Amino acid sequence: MPQPARVRFAPSPTGFLHIGGARTALYNFLLARQTGGQFLLRIEDTDQKRLVPGALENLLASLRWLGLQWDEGPELGGPNAPYLQSQRKEIYRAHADELIARGSAYPCFCTPARLTELRTRQQQRKEPPRYDGLCRRLTPAEAEARRLAGEPHVVRFKMPHEGATSAVDVLRGEITVQNKDLDDSILLKTDGWALYHLAAMVDDHLMEITHVIRSSEWLPSLPLHAMIHRAFGWDEPLWCHLSVFLKPSGKGKMSKREGAELMKEGHSVFVHDLRELGYTPEGVVNWIALMGASFDERQDVFSLQELVERFSLDHLTPAPAAVNFSKADHFNGVHLRRLAxxxxxxxxxxxxxxxxxxxxxxxxxxxxxxxxxxxxxxxxxxxxxxxxxREQVIPAGSDLVGKGMTPQASADAVHAASEILARHPDLADPALEVELRALAERLGLKPGQLFGILRAAVTGQTVSPPLFGSMAIIGRAKVLARLAAAESTLRAM
RNA sequence: GCCCCCAUCGUCUAGCGGCCCAGGACGUGGCCCUCUCAAGGCCAAAACACGAGUUCGAAACUCGUUGGGGGCACCA
Structure with a gap:
């Protein structure tokens, strides 16, 4: 039995839950359930400006609809509450101070205007945009004095200029970056709020997260994150960066822009849309679980429980995966058929x-x-x-005319069929089909010709569920009424 | 521009040096079944990006090229 994993899904409430986020949540959930660990939900809402109304509620509802109930998090609480980063501001501030005290971070008094100008100059010179280290060169005493004087400042991570940093990604192995290619990232903003780099690392440590399973968009900042852990003297979690989803064409990342287009064809990348379009949680889960993974050589239809049993991080692929909506349809159909x-x-x-x-x-x-x-x-x-x-159906006149037949002959066929149906108190009687087939033969018609007319008359459609089963459910009275209506339509043609 | 990651059928993937002139699934085409539409069954077309190595042997290992993706915010 593996060690119980403590994992987390940490979305930011800046939008509705999409399939990329859902898949990240799913994998975290699966690992927790499989190992008997915990699945935490943490809301990364430190950037108050970007909050989208309704996004948090949508996230929670979508996750629950998919069946991914969290063990600790919003609406539930837990030993590491609060689970909203907006309620943990002081924790991050204290940790930023600790990093300064340890010599791994420093206050920076540069204004946004100066930084913008700096960046512009660097871009003109085709240099990588990077902080120039002006405030890093301040003496501790000087910096402390300005800080105490209340001068606005951010806190930056003190990235070593020499050497290289390595960290291990479960799917890719060791990743090494030269420190000179890294920036002195901001950890704490002027307004005192923490940025992701600080907040997420602090929370992951405090919440005793064992595996960080997240989007590969975070891969470039993995060295920074590893260094933050090391600067605090903490053990690192296992890092696992999931491949991104590409557009169906395979060209470019799946974006929300695509959303509107897809909706027109009955598809969407948003979980709540999928639900409204008639997709099932089982279908969606199966579909997204297999985008960028394979859990069995011979099987690809899985329930959530089966996925819990088979899940493994080694079965995930690091390459980007193009979203395939026809596969969503397939899995949804399969799971629909499995329902009682x-x-x-x-x-x-x-x-x-x-x-x-x-x-x-x-x-x-x-x-x-x-x-x-x-x-x-x-x-x-x-x-x-x-x-x-519906009380009545209104078939198109042309649909009532049998294939290769005249309206007159079709009307006669309907009439004859009505007489047979009228003799059957129970339309579920198997003899009914036998008699109607015999009727078709007597009339010199193929069964399909006769049944096609009856289908249109009874259902108002050219495509329908099986005719006899349908008639049995509709009931004799309604069926006869619809046939009578069809006959008179045909007589009038 | 710089950094990082990735690379098997159209798509998602199996493959972790000989079992592979490469297996499965979706989609596509054909046939069967059939009252329509489906579902189901059978069959078919369809891939190891390229070039060097390493090795008795490479889809698998190494390097390069090309292509794709991601990142370079007082966003996450």
Whole structure:
């Protein structure tokens, strides 16, 4: 049994949960569950200016919808509370002071204007943009005096000028960077708020995080983060940087810009959109789990529990992965088909209601087996089975005419079929199909011709669930009424 | 511009020196099943980026090239 892992998902509430974040959360969750450890949720909201209203609520709701319940975090608390960084300001400030005292950080009094100018000059000279170390050269006494005088300042990390720094990423091995290529990053802003580099490292240590599983966007700052841990004298967590998601074309990072375009084709990168489009948590989880990973040589359909059992960091790939939405459809269809009919009915109901159809759950439960293997999303159920819940259907006249037939012959066929149906008190009687097939033969029609007409008449659609199962559910009275209506439409043509 | 990372079918991947003239899945094409549409079954096309090494042997190891991605904020 491996050591219990304490991991965390630490989003910033600057937007809604997207599939990239969801996958990061998933992997953290899986490792925690598999090892009997804890999955923490920490909100990185130190930049108050960037907060987006509703983002936090969306994050929590989306995570829960996916089934990724955290063990410690917002709304739950825990031994390391608070889990909102905005409530931990003093902790970071104290740690920044400690770093200064240890000689690993220093106050910097440079104004934003000076820094902007510095950067502009460096770019003109094609030099890498880097702090020039002006305040680093201040004597401790001088710096302390200016600090006590209340002069506005930030706190910077004192990056060594010589040597190199190495850190190990679980998926990539040792990564080494020359220290001269690193900057004296700001840890604490003028307003006293910590930046990610400080806040996240301090919290990860205080919360006893064992594995930092995060987006590979953080890879370039891994040396800095490792050095911050070392400067405090702390043990480092295991670092694991996940590949980024690319656009379906494979060109460029998946962005929110793409979102609007995708929505038009019934896809989205946002978890709440996926939910509204009729995707299931099972489908989404399966889909994102396998983007950039493989957990079994022969199997690719997994429940959350199966993923918990098979998950392993060694099965993750470091290369960027292009998002493939047709695969989302596939996995969603598979998981839809795995649902018990009653469960499928329960999940479809809100979509019928949204479409203005009062769908009772027990009736939906009888319909479910008929539509289950034809659905990609829950939304599809409405299009496929809406006719069950409408008083009447209005088929297009052209759909009522049998293939290669005249309206007259079609009307006659409907009439003859009605007579047969009228003799059956129970439309679920298997003999019904036998009789109607015999009718088709008598009329010189192929079964498909006759059934096509009846399908249009009864469902109002050219594509529908199986005809006989559908008629049995609709009931004899309604079926006969719809056939009568169809016949008169045909007679009038 | 500088730094870092990555590189097997269109896409996600298996492969951790001989089991590979490379396996699976999605998608695509064909056939079967069939009352429509699906689902399901069978079959097919489809890849080791390139060049040098190392080795008896390289998809696997090393270096280079090319290509792709990420980062270089008082954002995260």
């Amino acid at each position: 009919p009653e469960e499928l009915a329960r999940r479809m109901r809100p979509f019928f209601e949204k479409a203005g159809l009062a769908a009772e759950e027990d009736l939906l439960g009888r319909i479910a087996p008929l539509v289950q293997e034809r659905m990609v999303t829950l939304e599809d159920g409405v299009e496929m089975a809406g006719f069950f819940f």
